Amino acid sequence: MRAPEYFAVDMLFDLEEERVSLFIRDHSGEKVAIQTPPGLKHYWEEICDLCRRHGVMPVFFESNFGACDLADRRARLAGCSALIHYGHSDMGLRSEIPVLYVEARAKGIDVSGLERLLDIPEGARVGIFSTVQYIDYLQELSAIVRKLGGIPLIGRHGWRTRYDGQVLGCDLRSAISIASDCDFLVYLGTGRFHPLGVAAAVNREVLCLNPHVPSVKRIRPGEFLKRRMARIAESADAARWCVVTSIKLGQFRLGLAERICEYIRSHGRKAVLVVADVITPEMLEDFDPDAAVSVACPRIPIDDQDRFSFPVLTPPELRLVFEKEGAYVFDEVQPEDFKFSELN
Amino acid sequence: MRAPEYFAVDMLFDLEEERVSLFIRDHSGEKVAIQTPPGLKHYWEEICDLCRRHGVMPVFFESNFGACDLADRRARLAGCSALIHYGHSDMGLRSEIPVLYVEARAKGIDVSGLERLLDIPEGARVGIFSTVQYIDYLQELSAIVRKLGGIPLIGRHGWRTRYDGQVLGCDLRSAISIASDCDFLVYLGTGRFHPLGVAAAVNREVLCLNPHVPSVKRIRPGEFLKRRMARIAESADAARWCVVTSIKLGQFRLGLAERICEYIRSHGRKAVLVVADVITPEMLEDFDPDAAVSVACPRIPIDDQDRFSFPVLTPPELRLVFEKEGAYVFDEVQPEDFKFSELN
Structure with a gap:
């Protein structure tokens, strides 16, 4: 090109x-x-x-x-x-x-330098995934894995992603769906959010290959899950909850937000349903909540938590507040999240 | 009530x-x-x-x-x-x-304490105005002015205000329209923005009565106009301009924004038209402009200027950049601001 x-x-x-x-x-x-x-x-x-x-x-x-x-x-x-x-x-x-x-795909990258960064035992199954920017290079990465004696696996895309092997913050299917068949999970790209999501969702280590540098880093879910479980524990006695969603077309999970309000009330707490555009700490602070649930982009509670003076949970994290047990589930956006509830 | x-x-x-x-x-x-x-x-x-x-x-x-x-x-x-x-x-x-x-009008206020704060010569014409919160008390303030020997004047409301004597940040008509007939201008209410707007629009001192405290303060336009003229001077050589409006229903002055883009280009500068919801410095900084014109709420350039790393002008302030002369005009929203331009 x-x-x-x-x-x-x-x-x-x-x-x-x-x-x-x-x-x-x-x-x-x-x-x-x-x-x-x-x-x-x-x-x-x-x-x-x-x-x-x-x-x-x-x-x-x-x-x-x-x-x-x-x-x-x-x-x-x-x-x-x-x-x-x-x-x-x-x-x-x-x-x-x-x-x-x-899509603004990366171009002109020489991924051959990644070969010396990978240490793969003969016959190991290596699940690889990426964001759309680097999706063109997954085939070259597959070739490197094969050359090193491994077996590359690329998962089928999910409902919001367009390409096999592609992940979004709200659709990790292509990585999650193959995780149990893989000995290694490898992310090609930049940033921590996407590989961290996969690591948390499957409770496994992910190797992150940055094709620009090139470099390799390990992301393990332990520290992240510990931090999130602390936020969940902090919310245990919260009496006043904000349930906030965004009017952004693909983030407007109003049906889920309404069901979450009812769920919180069914546990004897107060809940207010708030619709915003960009969700900021300043805006939610006016409501003076003890805790909040963000039913917009899954990234908000994960990346922005430190900006808030109260815990901000994802919908699946909220479940752990009241049900006390069950595995950590990473928030992925589902088609049924958008359906309005019937008023009781 | x-x-x-x-x-x-x-x-x-x-x-x-x-x-x-x-x-x-x-x-x-x-x-x-x-x-x-x-x-x-x-x-x-x-x-x-x-x-x-x-x-x-x-x-x-x-x-x-x-x-x-x-x-x-x-x-x-x-x-x-x-x-x-x-x-x-x-x-x-x-x-x-x-x-x-x-409208959330103020209630239960005793305005009689304002009497001792006003010093009005016999027969002086006193123009009084307020925001909707204190509009109920304009008649009581009129009575005080009369008792002190003055003649109270209340201007007719403008196109965006609903009550005579009411001002908005974008519609100061009820005060401006009577200013030349008045010896004094008196604002009843809290905050600096509305009386400052009137003071700047008519280049006159405004007495501000806070009915809660009660207290009186003088607002003179000099310092404000000096600061704004400095921003206008700073913009003289700006090559890259952002012209930004807000999609908020009553702030979406797209027609005016389009005409301003053309006006800037007609002076040999570059201009980009940006539509935002809430206008923040972070968002505009991505465009790396030398200067900006805010065609949304008139309050943004006035109240928020210090948050921006570049001058942010109102539409009438922009005129002073290129035309060098003419009186300072406070930005008021007009019906014709909303009409789209024809593409040339």
Whole structure:
């Protein structure tokens, strides 16, 4: 793939200029909506130039936490006839206007350096997974595993992921589904959140390969689970609960939030149902809760807990507050989470 | 009016329990949406109890910056058939569902103590204005002015305010319209933002009476205008501009934002149009601008400037960047701000 003309040629991710141009030509009226991850917003001049070359006005939407955070409704309100969403794969949400997903896959990476970092016994089964940015390199990683004498396994994608071996913070199926068949679990990519989710979900160590450096790190679930169990224990006597969800299209698990309110009340506690956009400590603090359950992105309680002055649990963590036993379950978003409850 | 049963009897503001009850009975299906100012969110248990007594489930919406920040669209998405909006008067926005505005007017205040704080020459014309919270007390303040020998003047309300003498951050008409006929301008209420807006808009001193304490303070526009002119001067050479608006129903001045983008480009600078919900420094910093124009609530550039690492101007302030002369104009929201521009 050639470097996009409208970005610096050293750009690490493929922004698919030709596909973007065709989409603008085919789908856009006067205005086209743009969502980009933070790192790409800096290049707005180049995106504006591209749009204006096609006689279209770009309107940027600030937030882009995932394909769940689709600005389609807002884009339509702003008179945009189409949306270009950078950085994530289509998770199958029904949009109000046509959407082009530009997955921004990593390019030009030499993964051969990872070979010397892996120590795999002959015949070992190695489950590999990644985020969409590095999904193109899973086949090369498979070849390395095979060359080292191992047997690579790639799990089938889940309901929100698009590619086999791909994981999202809210859909870890492709890794979880093969874990019991594997001797090793290997994550290809950057960041801690995704491999930590898998490690916690299956209570196993995950090897993390960063293809850029290249480097290998081990992520074990022990410390994480200890911290989360401490939060769960802290919530045991909480009398006032906030149950908060986000209006973001793919995070609006209102049905589950309503059922959780009833569940908390059935245990003799108070619960208030709150709908936010971005969930911040400041906003929830106004409600002065003893504890909260976040029924939006699974990442919020995990990554942002230290910003909150009270425990913020995931839906499956809440169950451990009242039922006292059972294994730790990582929060994954399910289709039935979105269904409204009947009012009793 | 009697104290609402469902709140502490020392509540300083009238929450109109009976009107709320009737509204819920008449308009609400299974779920009713609630918006409250931050100070009232703490009382969610009482609001929940009231709703549940009528067999209705309350859904709280986090944000409530004004009647411009109406959660009607979100409420409808959450299956709510009606919305109770606390703390602001109806500014005439068309809502997708029925809305009850509970203005939360101050109650039980003894304003007689303000008399000794005012020093008014015989026959002086005194223009008085307030926010909706204290609007009930403007007549008592008029009587005090008359008793002291002055002539009270109350201006007619503007297009977004509902009561004569009422001001909003985005509609100062009731004060501005009478300023040239007055020897004194007197604000009844708390906070600096509203009287500062009037002082800056008419370049005059405003006396601020806080009825709770009671106390009097003088607000002069000089220091404020100096600070704003410094920001305007800082923007003179800015090459990369963010023009940001908010999707909040009454703040979504997209037409004006589009015209401002074109205006900036017509002066040979770059401009990107950004749509946000809550406008934060973090979000705009991703675009790495040299300066920004906020085309949402007029309060953002005025109150939040120090949080931003670059100048954030109001639309009328921007004009002074390129045209170099003309009086300072305070940003007031106008009906034509909302009309989309034609793409040139």
